Amino acid sequence: QKEVEQNSGPLSVPEGAIASLNCTYSDRVSQSFFWYRQYSGKSPELIMSIYSNGDKEDGRFTAQLNKASQYVSLLIRDSQPSDSATYLCAVFKGGYQKVTFGTGTKLQVIP
């Protein structure tokens, strides 16, 4: 079982719709959770971090964390073509542990 799992996609949504990206993780001791966006040919950039159960909103982005179900999600409202990218879920267990990444979900926003 992979430590962090994501559906590779592609996930296609029409412009203006809500894109929903999901991620599950295997280790219950995980403490911090991140969503990174990576455009083709570029390096990952952080878009959201979440540390406690519930929702965290930042502009058009909402991260959701459910530690009991070991599930993290990212919602993108009013999706734009510029949101087309690969979204990487990352998990940190704390201490001296590494940050582990999922393989990413490719999102395509269709104009």
Added chain:
Amino acid sequence: KAGVTQTPRYLIKTRGQQVTLSCSPISGHRSVSWYQQTPGQGLQFLFEYFSETQRNKGNFPGRFSGRQFSNSRSEMNVSTLELGDSALYLCASSLVWDPGHSGANVLTFGAGSRLTVL
């Protein structure tokens, strides 16, 4: 504020050669992590350095090594290159790697060094 700087950006090597990649973290960041990214495997953790000490190491062969200098700059070296080492090598720095600051391990990535092994 300058970001994470990686050099070189692109390089082509042949099998059996070795390569050294460099990473300068954001000023004040003491932790530097290295990742290998390939289309099939995604981001794979190589190692992490904090205050010149390797604190964590991924599941890579001994041909992959690294170090960190007193100014927090880091280098990684790959010896006896194989075709499968072709990848994007990403360096990321973070403000602090401290057991008491779980939220502080937010990684900022450099642009990467794209290595092609022929």
